[in-house]
Amino acid sequence: NVAVILAGGVGSRAGFSRPKQLVKLGGLPVVAHTIKRFQSHPLIDEICIVSTADHLEEIERLASSLKAHKVKKVLGGGTERRDSSLAAIAAYEHEALSGPLYLIFHDAVRPLVSDEVIDRVINALRHYNAVDVAIPCADTVVSIDQVTNEIISIPDRRSLRLGQTPQAFLHDTISTAYAAALRDPPRAHTDDCGVVLHYLPSEKICVVEGDTYNHKLTYPTDLLILEKFLQSNGGRRKVADTGDRQLTQLRGKSIAIFGGTSGIGEKMAELGERFGAKVSIGSRRNGVDISHAPSVQEFLKEVVATHGKLDAVVNSAAVLTYQPLEALSDEDIVSSVGTNYLGALHVARAAYPYLRESRGHLLFFASSSYTFGRAHYSVYTSSKAAIVNLTQALADEWDGADVKVNCVNPDRTATPMRTRAFGHEPQDQLLDAQTVALDALSVLVGETTGCIFDVERR
Structure with missing residues (x-):
């Protein structure tokens, strides 16, 4: 051909x-x-x-x-x-x-x-x-x-x-x-x-x-x-379902998940272990703060010391504050940007040497709001737009090292973070966190790079 x-x-x-x-x-x-x-x-x-x-x-x-x-x-x-x-x-x-x-x-x-x-x-x-x-x-x-x-x-x-x-x-x-x-x-x-x-x-x-x-x-x-x-990478989309995927390829893989104690990250950790992956979780609950670069570096160093390698890094940690900009304090803004954007930079920089060695995979998460800024959560939506740009830039930058960088962009998903921000919503209008987690894990076993995968409800 x-x-x-x-x-x-x-x-x-x-x-x-x-x-x-x-x-x-x-x-x-x-x-x-x-x-x-x-x-x-x-x-x-x-x-x-x-x-x-x-x-x-x-x-x-x-x-x-x-x-x-x-x-x-x-x-x-x-x-x-x-x-x-x-x-x-x-x-x-x-x-x-x-x-x-x-x-x-x-x-x-x-x-x-x-x-x-x-x-x-x-x-x-x-x-x-x-x-x-x-x-x-x-x-x-x-x-x-x-x-x-x-x-x-x-x-x-x-x-x-x-x-x-x-x-x-x-x-x-x-x-x-x-x-x-x-x-x-x-x-x-x-x-x-x-x-x-x-x-x-x-x-x-x-x-x-x-x-x-x-x-x-x-x-x-x-x-x-x-x-x-x-x-949005021209049509590369995933329609959420619970069909079979080739997730058995995760067996034996060393995966580090930032934000793995809640929401989508928690479900990815549970499912990853079920499919035989060696999952390490970094979150503030266990003393890992992605807004602090040395904390990220030390955590990944410990993961490699424990499992001997690092095949994939997932950053699902995020902060969503639903308030108008003028109501946010300086501390609120610094916290949001520190987690949502600077944290992603810290994770990427610390992970690169290990992923270069394993020819591994870095996975970020965006939000359906990245395409158009939304009132009352301007810091969050703008940081998610930055994550999309970062994904594409690093995919290009690291292509020669065969390190794959992708981003999952789920539709509105039922997570504790969303409930705290928006209150209770009709569940039939939201994606299930486990469904998004399955699709995100399927990206990790693929060979694409630089893609923004939209996960949508049927």
Whole structure:
């Protein structure tokens, strides 16, 4: 399975000063995020990037800096999209002679394609030689007279879909379609499936479901949308349930949990031990104060001395004071920030040497309020927004050491802290702490990093 990243656009429609695939998104060129998505997918064997001749060296340097070892080819394309597709098809002509070879074409400016979408495409290739990705059409579509600008018809949108990428093909299929296309005058096909549909009408094209996070950068406003999607890691969500998970992988793991005597942290400790993990709990009840760096350092030192290693560190400790800012004392603010943010920094800094040795996992917790500040708990909500940013920064910073950093962002959850802040609420409107704990533990046995996992009620 070869991912072909089409990065040959010049960005003239977008109004950017340089090609849109090289515009910065979250501090990295857009195409860098795209490369990382395919690099990390286990079913992608190789990556080919097709770019304009003016930017080939820049793309090569970028792939090298990302340590994207799956990138085997960086090719020059042409002025049209089909030129880029043709360059990739030709580059793999010889390899295709050895057996079935699949080309998975993807727009470089769709940087948030999910593993699930890639999975659907590759699974469909087991039964089809051509696969497209599309999402339902939510808006009314009108067909107009291009001269008078008047409506001609309104198609039934139930049969309409909005096309995305990837588009995937057996090499022989897409090669045959383009060979026929080259014998004709150029036509206005906007994608590769259009070429197969026109020139190989008997070839069935499967359409798999895309997602709205697989957004395309076309205009400057799209960059704002992608920035927000990137903040929540584009569609990486967990829907809370109590189904089976591969938590037996926790057996023998040394896990330190800060805040493990109450709420979600307490449930994680109980469940972790049930699945065979060696759980160590640090909280103020047993003399560990994460707002005090030496306390954190001493606790982790003791954990390693006891168990010989440290595989994962979880910080679930938090303080939530429900009062307007002007009603808070200096001590209240210092306490909240010291636990919710400085405490996270102390935990991360103290844990890193041990996690680097074990290639382990650091897990933070955010709150559903991080996306939009809430009245009367401004210090808490702003600190949780900081935790999200910290997660993404450390994941990038520690990637070379193979230390995974993620964050769980649960919907409203029934915990003692929440009850103290908001009083009693209808339980059917809240997540159960044990359910969130199960999902959080499942993150610890995964290989992703830099993700904000939303845990939602069904």
